[in-house]
Amino acid sequence: MTADRPGPLAGCTVVVTRATDQAGSLADALRARGAEVVELPVIAMAEPTDGGVALAEALDRAVAGGYDWIVVTSPNGARRVAGGLDGCAFAGRIAAVGPRTAAPLVDAGHVVDLVPTRAVSEGLLAEFPAPDGDRSRVLLARAEVARAVLPEGLRAGGWEVDVVTAYRNVAPDVDAEVLAIAARADLVTFTSESTVHRYHDLFPGAVVPPVEAACIGPISAAAARQAGHEVVEAEPHSVDGLVAAVGAWAADRRRPAPEDAGSP
Numbered sequence: 001m002t003a004d005r006p007g008p009l010a011g012c013t014v015v016v017t018r019a020t021d022q023a024g025s026l027a028d029a030l031r032a033r034g035a036e037v038v039e040l041p042v043i044a045m046a047e048p049t050d051g052g053v054a055l056a057e058a059l060d061r062a063v064a065g066g067y068d069w070i071v072v073t074s075p076n077g078a079r080r081v082a083g084g085l086d087g088c089a090f091a092g093r094i095a096a097v098g099p100r101t102a103a104p105l106v107d108a109g110h111v112v113d114l115v116p117t118r119a120v121s122e123g124l125l126a127e128f129p130a131p132d133g134d135r136s137r138v139l140l141a142r143a144e145v146a147r148a149v150l151p152e153g154l155r156a157g158g159w160e161v162d163v164v165t166a167y168r169n170v171a172p173d174v175d176a177e178v179l180a181i182a183a184r185a186d187l188v189t190f191t192s193e194s195t196v197h198r199y200h201d202l203f204p205g206a207v208v209p210p211v212e213a214a215c216i217g218p219i220s221a222a223a224a225r226q227a228g229h230e231v232v233e234a235e236p237h238s239v240d241g242l243v244a245a246v247g248a249w250a251a252d253r254r255r256p257a258p259e260d261a262g263s264p
Contacts, residue, residue: 007034009250013181015188015211017042017195019172026189029243040182042198044172045076048144048165052080058139058164059084065091067139067162068132073097073121073150075104077141077166082108097124100238119237120217125153141166145194147219169194174202183211187249188229189242191216196223214245 013036016027027037048054059081062070069092072078078096082104094112096102098119102112116123137160140151144165151161179202182188188211190196196213213229215221217237224231232249234241 007032008247010034012036012187012246012250012253013038013185014214014246015040015182015185017189017199018191019043019045019169026191026239026242029239030246033243033247035246038178038182038185040174040178040199040202041172042174042195042202043169046168046170048168050165052084052166055080055141055164055166056084058141058162059088062090062092062139063088067137068092069095069138069159071095071124071138071140071150071154072101072105072166073124073140073142073146075101077143078102078104080166081105081141082110085110095124095128097121098238120219121147121150121153125150125157128154128157131158136160138162139164143194144168147193169198171198171201185211186253187212187214187246189214189216189246190220190224191242193219193223196220196227200227212249214242214249216242 009030014030015038016030017040018026019041027039030037061067063085070081070090072081074097078101085108087109090110093114094105094110095114096105096112097116099115102115105112114124114127116127118126136158138154140154140161140163142163142165144167151163154161188199190199190213211229212232213224214232214234215224216234218233221231221233232245234245
């Protein structure tokens with residue numbers, strides 16, 4: 001680390017695995033605190049295989065009164081829902097798994113009625129209301145591949161749920177030189193279970209160095225531990241929480257080891 005970049009993370013090399021269009025805020029915050037950041041996007045966003053037709057049709061039904069709730073679980077899904085609504089009024093209610101997920105809809109002028117305290121699917125399920133009479137249909141717009149916990153939980157609670165693909169996570173091309181630098185880093189950050197799996201997919205037939213990991217929430221943390229990482233978890237489960245977790249990791253890393261009891 002060069003001397004012209006002071007800060008609590010000076011001397012630390014941190015890998016950011018978020019998609020290129022999402023990495024900026026995290027990477028910038030880490031650099032502002034002195035870290036050397038390696039941007040290694042392990043996922044890229046792509047349109048659904050149907051070009052977004054199913055989502056557009058579902059949003060048309062929503063505007064016409066066909067759904068009581070629209071639920072989104074990521075900023076990518078929220079952006080596509082906001083773009084699909086395109087200024088149309090939705091008379092039902094909207095739920096987002098966290099404040100950053102809600103932001104694209106709020107910025108587009110929509111009211112987000114439910115943002116759970118815990119920014120995970122389980123947190124959303126814990127706070128989601130029971131069906132009210134005949135008002136029992138939910139549109140869940142999310143990635144093509146995602147955990148089943150949310151649609152299964154909503155259905156168990158009495159809701160009819162239509163799951164629609166808003167976008168796909170695909171593997172981007174990765175520069176070999178960047179990959180080599182990332183393999184020597186001090187810490188890797190993960191913001192989803194899929195980033196953990198894709199990160200390890202980049203090292204086929206090889207053992208990933210035992211780099212410590214900072215994870216945005218319990219799902220990514222569990223996947224990282226299973227993959228062999230020592231983990232520090234963000235609290236709250238947000239980019240700000242993740243930056244704070246990296247800071248706590250760095251502080252702990254620099255803390256002198258206690259002297260042996262028998263030392264003079």
